[in-house]
Amino acid sequence: MDKKKLSETDIITKFIMPAVLSAGWNLMKQIRQEVKLRDGKVIVRGQLGVRKTVKSADIVLYHKFGQPLAVIEAKANKHEIGKGIQQGLDYARLLEVPFIFASNGDGFIFHDKTNLTQLETEISLDDFPTPEQLWQKYCAYRGFTTAQLPLITPDYHDDGSGKEPRYYQLQAINKTLEAISNGQNRIILVMATGTGKTYTAFQIIWRLWKSRQKKRILFLADRNILVDQSKNNDFLPFGSAMTKVTKRTVDPAFEIHLALYQALTGPEESQKAYKQVDRDFFDLIIIDECHRGSASEDSAWREILEYFSGATQVGLTATPKETEDVSNIDYFGEPVYTYSLKEGIEDGFLAPYKVVRVDIDVDLQGWRPTKGQIDNHGELIDDRIYNQKDFDRTLVIDERTELVAQTITSYLERTDPMAKTIVFCNDIDHADRMRRALVNVNPKQVAKNEKYVMKITGDDEIGKAQLDNFINPKKAYPVIATTSELMSTGVDAKTCKLVVLDQNIQSMTKFKQIIGRGTRIDDRYNKLWFTILDFKKATELFADEKFDGEAVKIMVSTPEDIIDDEDGTFLDDLAGELAGNGEQTDATDDANNNVNEPEQDYNANQKDGEMGSDWGDDEEEKRFIKFKVSGVSVKKMAERVQYYDTDGKLVTESFKDYTRKTIQKQFTSLDDFTRKWNEAERKQTIIDELANEGVIWQALEDDISKDLDPFDLICHVAFDQPPLTRKERANNVKKRNYFTKYSQQAQTVLNALLDKYADAGVTEIESIHVLKVQPFNQMGKPMEIAKQAFGNRKGYDQAITDLEAQLYTATDAKAS
Template sequence: MDKKQLSETDIITKFILPAVEQAGWDSMTQVRQEVKLRDGKVIVRGQMGVRKTVKSADIVLYHKPNMPLAVIEAKANKHEIGKGMQQGMDYARLLDVPFIFASNGDGFIFHDKTNPQQLESEVSLEDFPTPETLWQKYCQWKGFSEAQLPIITQDYYDDGSGKSPRYYQLQAINKTIEAVSAGQDRVLLVMATGTGKTYTAFQIIWRLWKARQKKRILFLADRNILVDQTRINDFQPFGQVMTKITGRTVDPAYEIHLALYQALTGPEEYQKAYKQVDPDFFDLIVIDECHRGSAAEDSAWREILEYFNSATQIGLTATPKETDTVSNTDYFGDPVYTYSLKEGIEDGFLAPYKVVRVDLNIDLQGWRPEKGQLDKNGQQIDDRIYNIKDFDRTIVIDERTQLVAETITAYLKRTDPMAKTIVFCNDIDHAERMRRALVNLNPEQIAKNDKYVMKITGDDEIGKAQLDNFINPKKPYPVIATTSELMTTGVDAKTCKLVVLDQNIQSMTKFKQIIGRGTRIDDRYNKLWFTILDFKKATELFADERFDGIPEKVLVTPPEDIIDEENEEFIDELNGVEEDGGPEGETGIEEEPGGYDAGGGEPDWGDGGDTGGEEGGFIKYQVSGVTVKKLDERVQYYDADGKLVTESFNDYTRKTVKKHFASLDDFVRKWKDTERKQIIIDELASEGVIWEAFAEDVGKDLDPFDLICHVVYDQPPLTRKERANNVKKRNYFTKYSDTAQKVLDALLDKYADAGVQEIENVNVLKVKPLDQIGSPLEIVKKGFGGKPAYQQAISELEDELYRDDSQSA
């Protein structure tokens, strides 16, 4: 047997696995092959989402299921023994393990992070380390005591379905268990919305409870829907030992208690139900969405945590709150683990987003009433300039509401009228007016089902009753939900494809929570990405340093015809420019007054509150007859790092491409030397070249080659049709058979219509007019004499397309 002729799979099965099993590793419980750690980032292309392919870890070794110890990366024997090491180290980083093995079947290169004196050494197949050896080294590396081991090695819950935690969930669970077993009594976990915080919490509680380290557990949340979803779904395995606290009664007969903060306390002493049990009754408290009530020192909810001060307390949040007055880390300490939105999108576990920014004339110019003007209710309107901060909060302009509703409706009609949509409004009154406008604009849909549009707010029992239907992927209605506060957090709407922002959002915490309504992925229902339709410039918060990514300046440049002396100051204000040149608060992220996001503010003791139009002590005016129009509606894309592209697409592409091809010659050489041009197109896309936006900006009839040459290197472009015609003029087809000439001529037409990607795809032979010539097999065999000759003909066709003398001087 010539080992060098064996495939990588053969090397694994014939050499690596026998060596591992001979060392005592249990193939059923300790060895897993082809462990897929990432799902593959979703790339948005027009109205399509396509996943990038990702590699799997060849072999992962475990102490016990879901307790990884080592990664083995294999290569075919024609490669050097340590070729897979760097790839293996990447997987090891994700799994947080210190042992990496690379092998080509001759032996192993062993990278051992527990031995800094000799990080890498060569190990023969016969000397592969035993499970006991690696576990002992791992425990020493981690510094585990004997007392910790029974807790740390407690089994995960296994429902028999084969479901396994994702790599970041493993890290979050294991790091939390380790911290608790070491005596840490305040623990913070930061995980982006949609990454399974509740499932993670369940596994943490399950293992601590099964190990009898924690016997009475309280799970706290601030929304009924969060508690009910938790009880019915992730926590269901607790069965009869679990209860939901209702009627302000704590039943000590149960071990697992789920509760609303509001069910345990309130402003009056008789409402403080938590005092029915002793302070040491609970020995573990898990606080969901801990950025909300528990962060503030003077929060009434905080008194629950302080009463059960002796209990271990674990805070879960997607958005840790850090302000001048409120801090999660002051109470819980630094997070033991953080998994960000950016990481989630990069790994393919969270949906990427596309932003459609809509600028309205009165939002940018402002609106001033006529002298003595009365509103629709007969109130005299204060004489001042009203702007984007005021609309739908202190003043309602009917035409603005109508135009926003028309824009939402038009977007859904041209994409998918049944796409689940959440419209975030300023308050309940605004949500009701928006509902009404959307109903009137969608009579055909309302005729099919009158729940096509629903207002879902804290004050509306009928609307709240539809929330479960809205978030259930199997239920088509409601489609559009108008809301203000109720759906900002904790609503697991997996199939939400459109998030509409018509709310003044200045809190980064709230912004992240709202964006999180769209970040869940559901492959079964083709939910791979979502759109943010922004009317209030809220997406400028993407450029803030507290969002994932490096801050970039976002400048609004309205059309010149609306800039005059009267509104120059207001434009400066929108762009964050004050007279002294300092940052302006409106585009910053100061916390909002009142409500959940205020440092010490409390919600009503209900089921999550919204406020109506006049509860803030101010008068809300309502006017009509104002001219409102769209000044601009543009799509904004994000780059390979997850940052919104804030410069022109041409400038952005020029900068991106020149990182890889310093000169035109470099690019042309690479293009011509690469057998399949699609490879370069995909490589540039993965580096951040947004081809759809690029073509939209420059010209849809240009080939990717010409787009790059023209924009990046200032070369005169040729259209695809011009390139195809140049090839036909040369008449180089004559060396081929009649059938081959017909095929190549048809392929040139396909190129002129759709580009080089089309002719490189063998499936093009299945469509008209090529399917009239014969089947793909017949075309390749009879027309060209076989696959190699067909591929050579395609290569020559591309050479002709990109010949130097075919370009304009």
């Protein structure tokens, strides 16, 4: 056996795995091969999105399921023994493990972060460490005491399906348990929307509950949908030990309790159901979406947490609430783990976005009524200049609503009319009018199904009843949902492809939550990215350094200067209440309608939806009267498309610009490119490499021409060369009588291959599978053709190489 000729897979099978197994590692419980840690970032250009290819860790070793210890990176024997060490270090960084092994089958290079005197040593195949040796070194490295181990080492839940926590979920879970083992009882995890906070919470609870480290657990949320989604999905394995708190009764017969704040407390003492049990009844409380009502010190919901102050409390949030007078960090402490939207997009677990910014003339220039002008209802309109922040809040211009609806519809018509779409409006009244406008500009779609457009807000039982259908990928309708607050958080709409912003959003917290409605990926339904259609300049918040930075605690000494709460809900809710003829806004009404009879959300008068009693003055109410006018000329001034760039910023550039920059990074000049292209044994290799950098060939063909070969597309776009079509290149080869050196049978094959090239391109003729289709399948099987026409497979491959050299000969270039 010539070891140098063995593949990487052979090296793993014949040398590395035997060495690991002989050291005592359990094949079924402690060893996993081809561990894919990332999904591959999605690159978006035009209407296409493709995933970058990602490599998998060859072998990961575990102390037990869910507790990784080491990474092994293998290479073929023709490489140096330590060639894979840097790749292994990258995987180890994601898994946060200190042990990395690289091998080419001759032995191992062992990178040991616990050994600061000599980080890397070479060991033989026979000296691979045992599981106990690495575990002991790991515990010493992390400083674990014997007393901590019962909290750190409980088993994860394994349903046998192969599903397991992603690398960042592992880190979040393990860091939480480590913090608890160190005596920390206030913990917060910051994880971007769509990254699986509930599944992470389930595994934390499961490990502590099954090991009896925590015996009674409370999962708290402020929306019914959050409780029900958890109970019916991730939390199912708790079975009969789990209950949802209803009718203001805490049943001590159960160990896992899922509850709304509203079900546990109320303004009257008799409604404070949490007091039915002792203060030490719960020893673990998980607070979902803890950036909302539980954050504020004077929130009535906070009293639940304070009553069970002896329990370990873990907060989960995508957007830790940080305002001048409210700080979750102040209550929970610094996050033990943060996984941001940017990290999620880079890893390919979250969907990137493109932004279409639409500027409307009245938004930019403002609108002023004529002297003494009255609105559609006979109200005298206050004489001032109304601007973007006023529209649909204090002043309604019907033509503006119609223009927004038409712009949304036009976008869907030229992309996908059935793409799930959420339109965020200022309040319920605005959502009603937007639904009506969208219905009127989509008569054919609405005729097919009247649920094509639905208003889904807290005040509308019919609309709310359609929420499950909207978020269900298998249900086509509703397609477009107009809302204001109800769908801004807690709605797992995996296939939402369009998020429309026609709402004044000042709060970074709220902005992140709304953007999170589109960030989920669903490969099964081709949901890899989403579009944000922005009418209110809300996406300018992407440029704010706080958008994807670490949570920073902000506390100032002069909160009396603040006229609006950080979420913007104080004035939004008040405006909706007064402008909507007594209607409640989504945020408040959602709480009222999400609880079981007779539960109500008395907390509407607290922070995050406060209705202060000092706002009853007539003059103050007048400022929230909505004027409604028609007959105003409204038009679009500009429409700009921006893409999510590699650094997490939005860039405005055409796909051609992006392609040019990408190719010029790979190739220093036209000569450099043509030389590497001609030297490439398979052109497909270069094509794939560029595709992995975000050059989406289909989008480029759509943008320039479908008749050009990738070679000509590159020369034209990146180096301004006049291109030849595939048909022109094929005809040039035929004119040279180049085929006369081959037999008649070979000439027949090559001529047919040229025709295939003209139709489909170079990748078509590089695959041996081309010989399985017309007209080749009438000539025989692929190997028969290769043997009879070219002597053997090697002769056929050489003929293809020579054919490609003829196709791309320099003399074919068009004169500049």
